[in-house]
Amino acid sequence: xxxxxxxxxxxxxxxxxxxxxxxxxxxxxxxxxxxxxxxxxxxxxxxxxxxxxxxxxxxxxxxxxxxxxxxxxxxxxxxxxxxxxxxxxxxxxxxxxxxxxxxxxxxxxxxxxxxxxxxxxxxxxxxxxxxxxxxxxxxxxxxxxxxxxxxxxxxxxxxxxxxxxxxxxxxxxxxxxxxxxxxxxxxxxxxxxxxxxxxxxxxxxxxxxxxxxxxxxxxxxxxxxxxxxxxxxxxxxxxxxxxxxxxxxxxxxxxxxxxxxxxxxxxxxxxxxxxxxxxxxxxxxxxxxxxxxxxxxxxxxxxxxxxxxxxxxxxxxxxxxxxxxxxxxxxxxxxxxxxxxxxxxxxxxxxxxxxxxxxxxxxxxxxxxxxxxxxxxxxxxxxxxxx
Amino acid sequence: xxxxxxxxxxxxxxxxxxxxxxxxxxxxxxxxxxxxxxxxxxxxxxxxxxxxxxxxxxxxxxxxxxxxxxxxxxxxxxxxxxxxxxxxxxxxxxxxxxxxxxxxxxxxxxxxxxxxxxxxxxxxxxxxxxxxxxxxxxxxxxxxxxxxxxxxxxxxxxxxxxxxxxxxxxxxxxxxxxxxxxxxxxxxxxxxxxxxxxxxxxxxxxxxxxxxxxxxxxxxxxxxxxxxxxxxxxxxxxxxxxxxxxxxxxxxxxxxxxxxxxxxxxxxxxxxxxxxxxxxxxxxxxxxxxxxxxxxxxxxxxxxxxxxxxxxxxxxxxxxxxxxxxxxxxxxxxxxxxxxxxxxxxxxxxxxxxxxxxxxxxxxxxxxxxxxxxxxxxxxxxxxxxx
Numbered sequence: 052x053x054x055x056x057x058x059x060x061x062x063x064x065x066x067x068x069x070x071x072x073x074x075x076x077x078x079x080x081x082x083x084x085x086x087x088x089x090x091x092x093x094x095x096x097x098x099x100x101x102x103x104x105x106x107x108x109x110x111x112x113x114x115x116x117x118x119x120x121x122x123x124x125x126x127x128x129x130x131x132x133x134x135x136x137x138x139x140x141x142x143x144x145x146x147x148x149x150x151x152x153x154x155x156x157x158x159x160x161x162x163x164x165x166x167x168x169x170x171x172x173x174x175x176x177x178x179x180x181x182x183x184x185x186x187x188x189x190x191x192x193x194x195x196x197x198x199x200x201x202x203x204x205x206x207x208x209x210x211x212x213x214x215x216x217x218x219x220x221x222x223x224x225x226x227x228x229x230x231x232x233x234x235x236x237x238x239x240x241x242x243x244x245x246x247x248x249x250x251x252x253x254x255x256x257x258x259x260x261x262x263x264x265x266x267x268x269x270x271x272x273x274x275x276x277x278x279x280x281x282x283x284x285x286x287x288x289x290x291x292x293x294x295x296x297x298x299x300x301x302x303x304x305x306x307x308x309x310x311x312x313x314x315x316x317x318x319x320x321x322x323x324x325x326x327x328x329x330x331x332x333x334x335x336x337x338x339x340x341x342x343x344x345x346x347x348x349x350x351x352x353x354x355x356x357x358x359x360x361x362x363x364x365x366x367x368x369x370x371x372x373x374x375x376x377x378x379x380x381x382x383x384x385x386x387x388x389x390x391x392x393x394x395x396x397x398x399x400x401x402x403x404x405x406x407x408x409x410x411x412x413x414x415x416x417x418x419x420x421x422x423x424x425x426x427x428x429x430x431x432x433x434x435x436x437x438x
Numbered sequence: 439x440x441x442x443x444x445x446x447x448x449x450x451x452x453x454x455x456x457x458x459x460x461x462x463x464x465x466x467x468x469x470x471x472x473x474x475x476x477x478x479x480x481x482x483x484x485x486x487x488x489x490x491x492x493x494x495x496x497x498x499x500x501x502x503x504x505x506x507x508x509x510x511x512x513x514x515x516x517x518x519x520x521x522x523x524x525x526x527x528x529x530x531x532x533x534x535x536x537x538x539x540x541x542x543x544x545x546x547x548x549x550x551x552x553x554x555x556x557x558x559x560x561x562x563x564x565x566x567x568x569x570x571x572x573x574x575x576x577x578x579x580x581x582x583x584x585x586x587x588x589x590x591x592x593x594x595x596x597x598x599x600x601x602x603x604x605x606x607x608x609x610x611x612x613x614x615x616x617x618x619x620x621x622x623x624x625x626x627x628x629x630x631x632x633x634x635x636x637x638x639x640x641x642x643x644x645x646x647x648x649x650x651x652x653x654x655x656x657x658x659x660x661x662x663x664x665x666x667x668x669x670x671x672x673x674x675x676x677x678x679x680x681x682x683x684x685x686x687x688x689x690x691x692x693x694x695x696x697x698x699x700x701x702x703x704x705x706x707x708x709x710x711x712x713x714x715x716x717x718x719x720x721x722x723x724x725x726x727x728x729x730x731x732x733x734x735x736x737x738x739x740x741x742x743x744x745x746x747x748x749x750x751x752x753x754x755x756x757x758x759x760x761x762x763x764x765x766x767x768x769x770x771x772x773x774x775x776x777x778x779x780x781x782x783x784x785x786x787x788x789x790x791x792x793x794x795x796x797x798x799x800x801x802x803x804x805x806x807x808x809x810x811x812x813x814x815x816x817x818x819x820x821x822x823x824x825x
Contacts, residue, residue, distance in 0.1 A: 052698060053545055062704045068500070092494040102489050107479040109683020111676075113455070146533070150707030157544075157575055158440055184705040188544055289498075296496020296711055311439060317449045318571045320537030324683055327711070 055187045062180065071401065082430045085401040087227065087373060087419040089293045091347060094340040097292060097330050104329035112322040115313055116144035120328045123335040124301045130338075131259075131266070134275035140306045141279055143313065144331070146323045147298030148257055148287035152181050154319055155253055155283070156189040158311055159218045171213060173220045175204040177228055177408040179255065182221040191218065198411060202231040202368045202376075206240055214248030225258040225267055225371025228408050228417040232262070232370040238273035245281040251308065254284045257300075258372035260291040260341050263349050267371055271303060279304045290373070291341055292334040299323055299331040348373050351420040351427045358431045362438045367415070375418045376405070380438060386414045400433045442574045449567065458788065469817050472788040474614065474760060474806040476680045478734060481727040484679060484717050491716035499709040502700055503531035507715045510722040511688045517725075518646075518653070521662035527693045528666055530700065531718070533710045534685030535644055535674035539568050541706055542640055542670070543576040545698055546605045558600060560607045562591040564615055564795040566642065569608040578605065585798060589618040589755045589763075593627055601635030612645040612654055612758025615795050615804040619649070619757040625660035632668040638695065641671045644687075645759035647678040647728050650736050654758055658690060666691045677760070678728055679721040686710055686718040735760050738807040738814045745818045749825045754802070762805045763792070767825060773801045787820045 071081055115121075121138035128136045136142055145151035160170050172186035176195040183193040194213060196204040209217065220241060224233040241252045254270035274282030287300030302312065323331075334340075355375055359366050365378040379391045388404035395402055395416075403419075405412025420427060458468055502508075508525035515523045523529055532538035547557050559573035563582040570580040581600060583591040596604065607628060611620040628639045641657035661669030674687030689699065710718075721727075742762055746753050752765040766778045775791035782789055782803075790806075792799020807814060 054548060056545065056698060056702060059701065059705075062701065086498075088498050090495060093496060095494075098492050098494070102492060105485050105489060106683075107482075107485070108477060108680070109480060111473075111475050111682045112685075147707050147709075150537075153706050158443065161441060181705050181707070188702070188705075293495070295498045296493075296713070298499075298707075298709070298711055311443060314446065314449065315443060315575070318446075318568050318575075319540050320534050320568070320685075322534075322685070324685055324714070326683070 053188060055190065058187060059184055060180070067403075074396070080399055081396070081401050082399055082426055082433070083401050083422060084418045084420065084430060085403050087290075087421060088295055089290060089373075090421050090423065091293050091344060093293045093296070094334075094337075096337070097294065097334050097340075100333035101297075101326050101330035104326035106326075109325065112325050112328065114143070114316040114319070114322045116323065117325060117328045117332070119332050120144050120335075123332045124303070127335045128271060128303060132269055132272045132275075134271055136271065136275075136279070136303055141303050141309055143302045143309055143316065144323055144328065145285065145287070145300040145302050146321045147289070148255065148285045148300035149181055150298075150321050151285050151300060151302050152253075152255060153185045154316070154321065156185045156191060156219065158308070158315060159251060160186075160189050160191050168216050170218045171216045173204075173209065173213070173217055175221065175223065175226075176411045177405070178221065178223065179227050182255075186219075195409065196220075202226070202229045203233060203237060206244055209244055209248065211248075214244070214250070217248055217250040219251050219253055220245065221253050221255065222270065223255040223257075225261060226368065227258065227372060228374055228403070228405060228412065229367070229376040230369035230372045230374045232267040235268040235273055238268065238270045242273055242277060242282060250281070251305070252282050254282070256284055256286045258290055259286060261345065261348060261373055262371045263345075263352060264370070274304060279306060281305055283308055288331055288334050291344075293344065294330075294334060297327050297330060299327055299334075347424075348420060351424055354424075354427050354431050355418060355420060355434075358434055362434075364438060373420050375420065377402075377416050377418055379414050379416060388413050388416050392416055395433070395437060398433045398437055400430050440575060442577065445574060446571055447567070454790075461783070467786055468783070468788050469786055469813055469820070470788050470809060471805045471807065471817060472790050474677075474808060475682055476677060476760075477808050477810065478680050478731060480680045480683070481721075481724075483724070484681065484721050484727075487720035488684070488713050488717035491713035493713075496712065499712050499715065501530070501703040501706070501709045503710065504712060504715045504719070506719050507531050507722075510719045511690070514722045515658060515690060519656055519659045519662075521658055523658065523662075523666070523690055528690050528696055530689045530696055530703065531710055531715065532672065532674070532687040532689050533708045534676070535642065535672045535687035536568055537685075537708050538672050538687060538689050539640075539642060540572045541703070541708065543572040543578065543606065545695070545702060546638060547573075547576050547578050555603050557605045558603045560591075560596060560600070560604055562608065562610065562613075563798045564792070565608065566610065566614050569642075573606075582796065583607075589613070589616045590620060590624060593624075593631055596631055596635065598635075601631070601637070604635055604637045606638050606640055607632065608640050608642065609657065610642040610644075612648060613755065614645065614759060615761055615790065615792060615799065615802075616755035616763040617757055617759045617761045618755035619654040622655040622660055625655065625657045628657075629660055629664060629669060638668050638670055638692070641669070643671055643673045645677055646673060648732065648735060648760055649758045650732070650739060651757065661691060666693060668692055670695055675718055675721050678731075680731065681717075681721060684714050684717060686714050686721075734811075735807060738811055741811075741814050741818050742805060742807060742821075745821055749821070751825060760807050762807065764789075764803050764805055766801050766803060775800050775803050779803055782820070782824060785820045785824055787817050
């Protein structure tokens with residue numbers, strides 16, 4: 052077997068699901084603020100678009116997807132970022148962004164060669180597990196990029212030595228788990244480095260539409276004036292439109308990389324059923340439901356922010372996404388996230404220890420305010436008692 | 439970029455689609471007997487099962503899938519092959535069998551090491567393109583296994599030298615493109631070799647339900663008495679239930695490999711939407727629609743067999759699947775499949791030149807009798823004129 056498999060950490064969410072199932076089996080009622088899985092309804096017009104597209108006879112979907120879907124994505128990018136992307140040149144649909152993230156490395160990596168230094172993939176030291184797992188499984192070295200005091204991956208850590216073997220830099224804003232948003236200049240700096248050292252910047256922007264102040268910038272804005280050279284963005288309808296169940300997202304950026312994907316991805320089995328693509332067209336064409344969803348999250352978020360402020364608990368970063376990045380209180384034993392999360396779960400409140408994402412998170416927990424408002428109120432009441 | 443990408447052949451079906459689109463744009467009406475994409479309706483009860491499962495709020499599906507789906511697959515395997523497979527130990531759902539085929543190699547291959555002989559994947563010399571492309575992209579050497587006079591991959595070609603570096607042997611019966619069916623003993627021989635040389639036997643059984651005489655044996659029957667050791671089977675609803683549009687299949691076999699897949703596949707983004715899994719449960723639980731579909735194909739098949747017999751054109755193998763493997767008539771220039779197929783397309787009839795699948799197919803065309811009976815009659819009339 053691939054020797055990298057033995058080096059994979061257990062897949063966190065699979066593990067967490069098993070733990071929660073075991074608690075529920077013991078009769079514990081759990082308020083689930085752990086996994087970032089939206090609980091609100093997929094808007095009815097999107098479900099209806101899917102159902103209307105279930106035709107009596109279907110056909111193999113293609114990896115390039117329906118022209119209507121690529122067009123709807125291009126139009127959305129133009130409205131959202133005020134840049135122009137050509138649906139035939141810069142855009143591909145994804146069968147959910149996770150497969151697209153996972154399937155990037157095998158395009159860019161040569162595979163290992165004994166006796167030579169392995170190729171490197173740079174990943175923020177706190178990050179979604181798939182970036183690193185894909186690098187490992189495809190025989191690259193995953194290099195954790197340290198986060199600076201402001202929770203931004205420190206681009207200065209990309210030294211000439213690392214740059215020489217770096218194939219790919221992963222970014223993710225609004226960030227999971229910290230909720231941090233990056234300024235436009237940060238993306239520009241990353242692309243400057245990419246040009247200098249000849250690597251790709253991959254930006255996972257799954258949470259781009261979950262913001263509470265102003266829309267965060269994205270890599271496409273920084274990359275458009277450069278012809279999207281060395282930039283690749285992944286986005287999804289999962290969070291924006293409560294469509295985790297549908298598996299639909301997009302890939303946009305570097306025309307040469309998109310050209311290669313158009314050649315390779317039909318072999319990967321990643322084409323999305325056309326009835327889902329039709330639902331996706333409807334979803335990308337509408338912003339009203341996204342505004343409504345943002346308003347729902349904003350209401351829940353404020354509940355927790357008020358409570359933590361009242362209790363003197365520090366909330367850091369947490370500018371976007373549906374996460375709060377909460378510092379474990381000084382009064383908690385060892386300020387240890389794992390023990391603190393275990394204490395909360397005894398009271399029925401599930402949050403993720405930040406250590407889950409990397410050692411740098413050991414004094415933080417991630418609270419995903421995805422349950423409905425009444426459940427958020429219950430959670431606030433629990434925190435009010437425990438803190 | 440991955441250097442293997444430059445060595446990939448164009449993806450045949452993408453290329454074919456472009457060629458057909460260009461002919462249609464010129465106003466040519468094409469009868470499509472090229473791609474093996476079922477044209478008949480997905481049974482209404484399956485579509486209804488999907489629609490009933492589109493709930494207002496959905497969740498992330500899991501790679502392990504719904505217990506109901508694994509159970510329905512296990513029950514189907516038991517009915518079909520009279521063997522017992524444990525849904526928790528031997529079975530996983532696939533997001534269409536193509537992704538599962540593609541994603542097998544990265545589990546089994548180490549990746550290349552400079553200066554050592556590359557690991558090998560053995561593939562029938564005429565085969566579906568994905569087996570070899572996945573091997574290449576994951577840095578293995580794809581070794582074409584010669585077909586014997588009876589169109590079976592010659593297992594004697596697995597010499598000790600090849601065996602020493604062989605990680606995986608691909609089989610596919612009923613075969614694409616030849617329609618050949620293998621006897622049970624052939625699978626046993628393959629598993630004996632796998633034990634001797636320590637490789638896996640992967641069997642793509644996408645066409646297992648399309649037969650015209652008796653149900654063909656499958657690898658699971660040969661592997662069950664061995665605890666499914668070193669065997670992995672891929673099947674799909676695409677052909678059996680006219681569900682190419684849905685992307686739903688399964689993986690079954692070796693418990694250790696399934697255990698590894700349960701660990702790795704959640705990271706690959708291959709979970710299938712639950713509404714599709716619900717449709718799949720309905721499909722695996724019913725055989726009536728499969729019998730009806732077989733009858734439809736049998737009726738079309740006989741039309742062509744009669745015509746070819748009448749014209750003295752040889753049809754070889756062609757025991758299962760919806761393919762006829764037709765020898766280019768002696769009278770055709772150079773007995774060349776490519777030129778013969780081009781001549782047919784000028785008359786509006788699309789078939790695939792066998793050379794598409796490998797040099798061994800250069801005197802054959804593959805005719806996929808997927809269009810409805812009236813279109814088959816038109817195609818027969820064209821062949822009657824041209825031959």
